[in-house]
Amino acid sequence: DIMREISGINEMEAQIKKRMQLQDVVIVPGNSDSTPWVKEELGRACAVSMKKRLIGKNIIAVTGGTTMAAVAETLTPDFTQKEVLFVPARGGIGEDVKNQANTICAKMAEQTGAKHRVLYVPDEVSKEVYQSFMREPAIKDVLNLISSANMVLHGIGDAITMAERRKTNQENMNKIIEAKAVGEAFGYYFNEEGEVVHKVKTIGLQLKDLAKTEHVIAVAGGASKAKAIRSYLRSAPHASVLITDEGAARELLKG
Numbered sequence: 001d002i003m004r005e006i007s008g009i010n011e012m013e014a015q016i017k018k019r020m021q022l023q024d025v026v027i028v029p030g031n032s033d034s035t036p037w038v039k040e041e042l043g044r045a046c047a048v049s050m051k052k053r054l055i056g057k058n059i060i061a062v063t064g065g066t067t068m069a070a071v072a073e074t075l076t077p078d079f080t081q082k083e084v085l086f087v088p089a090r091g092g093i094g095e096d097v098k099n100q101a102n103t104i105c106a107k108m109a110e111q112t113g114a115k116h117r118v119l120y121v122p123d124e125v126s127k128e129v130y131q132s133f134m135r136e137p138a139i140k141d142v143l144n145l146i147s148s149a150n151m152v153l154h155g156i157g158d159a160i161t162m163a164e165r166r167k168t169n170q171e172n173m174n175k176i177i178e179a180k181a182v183g184e185a186f187g188y189y190f191n192e193e194g195e196v197v198h199k200v201k202t203i204g205l206q207l208k209d210l211a212k213t214e215h216v217i218a219v220a221g222g223a224s225k226a227k228a229i230r231s232y233l234r235s236a237p238h239a240s241v242l243i244t245d246e247g248a249a250r251e252l253l254k255g
């Protein structure tokens with residue numbers, strides 16, 4: 001529309017898409033760092049992008065975070081014109097209950113009238129526990145669903161913010177700081193070059209799985225997240241769809 005033309009948003013979308021080799025970029029006006037309701041706009045834009053990509057039967061794997069929680073709020077019952085199942089992308093990775101993927105999937109299912117599954121596993125699991133978990137039928141079932149997801153929805157966070165929010169132990173905290181991590185997505189921490197410098201050991205979606213996922217939609221806004229967004233997209237094994245805001249987009253284009 002005309003407002004997007006005037007403010008140069010269309011042009012920014014095209015530039016970021018080209019520079020970062022993405023499938024699509026959607027920028028909403030404003031900066032969610034300073035204007036809280038911009039996060040709701042990110043949510044709405046994500047819902048539109050999701051709807052465009054639905055097929056007959058969909059398995060949608062979703063991460064946690066406040067942005068994904070905002071996405072959940074904007075979903076509406078028209079999703080169920082298609083078959084949709086929401087599954088948490090990975091085991092609990094230390095978030096507060098309201099920001100956990102399990103909670104968000106339940107909310108998404110409630111809003112749309114679709115189905116959802118839960119994955120109750122702790123944040124970090126030992127090798128022994130990991131192996132016995134993998135033999136547990138209920139868990140195996142959800143893991144199979146996750147690996148056949150045709151859509152992944154995830155947030156991107158600032159590395160230190162996320163490590164603190166997850167109450168990461170001192171040893172891992174030092175590792176993250178020393179390795180100069182700047183970005184985080186689904187439990188993976190990235191440095192500016194986009195290299196993985198730390199990873200929360202939990203079951204479910206792994207970074208390499210994204211390569212075979214048809215649609216990967218990353219939703220992250222706020223000027224303070226620009227470095228994080230760039231670091232993650234450097235290594236993303238997939239041409240993602242990026243839903244962001246003007247605040248982050250302007251910073252992204254400066255780099």
Ligand code: BG6
Pocket residue numbers: 063064065066067068093095099154155156157158162184185186187
């Ligand atoms: C986490 C996701 O729960 O939320 C991450 O696993 C993401 O992928 C993070 O980086 C983002 O949180 P928020 O609150 O900034 O949307």
